Amino acid sequence: MASFSFQIKSGGKGAALGHSRYVARQGYHGVRNDLVLSGYGNLPAWTGGNPEVFWAAADRYERANGAVYRELVIALPNVLAGDPLRPLVEDLVHELVGSRPYQYAVHAPSSSLQGEQNLHVHVMYSDRMPDGIERPAERMFSRFNPRSPAQGGCRKASGGRSPMQVRDDLIAMRKRAADLQNTHLARHGHAVRVDHRSLRDQGVSRAPERHLGPGLIRRMSARQKGEYILARVGARFGTPL
Known part of the structure; x- marks a missing residue:
């Protein structure tokens, strides 16, 4: 999705x-x-x-x-x-x-x-x-x-x-x-789809992602960015990190 x-x-x-x-x-x-x-x-x-x-x-x-x-x-x-x-x-x-x-x-x-x-x-x-x-x-x-x-x-x-x-x-x-x-x-032959419904209506239990904004991202270290990306991927796919 x-x-x-x-x-x-x-x-x-x-x-x-x-x-x-x-x-x-x-x-x-x-x-x-x-x-x-x-x-x-x-x-x-x-x-x-x-x-x-x-x-x-x-x-x-x-x-x-x-x-x-x-x-x-x-x-x-x-x-x-x-x-x-x-x-x-x-x-x-x-x-x-x-x-x-x-x-x-x-x-x-x-x-x-x-x-x-x-x-x-x-x-x-x-x-x-x-x-x-x-x-x-x-x-x-x-x-x-x-x-x-x-x-x-x-x-x-x-x-x-x-x-x-x-x-x-x-x-x-x-x-x-x-x-x-x-x-x-x-x-065009793509299997991916989008869904207009909220995560709750889709039956997804994770919280919506927080919009960080470019200003906050610029102040993040490379380590903080990496940790955030890993946490986001884990939340999307239910993977414990």
């Missing part, structure tokens, strides 16, 4: 353009040198096909207390690196984002602990749902007008949902992301 990781985040007013540049490794972010794939879609005509124009407008016109963007961060199977990667990412974006404006980037940094590839995709998207009405930027991000849609902004997909509905939607998105990865793994 491969590791499965799925996070959903959001950013407020003024954060979208900077995060877009981070995701796309633009400007000084390019020194990371870990960008594998990138793309965008469903942008309104006034952007000229430039995601930065879209996110700059979202930062400027989206209301102050609303989420300017949402972001999915999904771990991807390393065995699908190369040619099989783009079809998987495009399927994930199509199924999880749909018709909403989006930008994605796949990063492949090396793990701070073991040096292995950490392949994952960032998908930034707006909750504003296109409805076929052409709006200027300032109107697109204004409040939706149900009586006269053309006079208001695009409806937000996240509007009016209860906490229970939000939870159920997240579970469904996690499952869909895992199912798509498993479909592509099978298509």
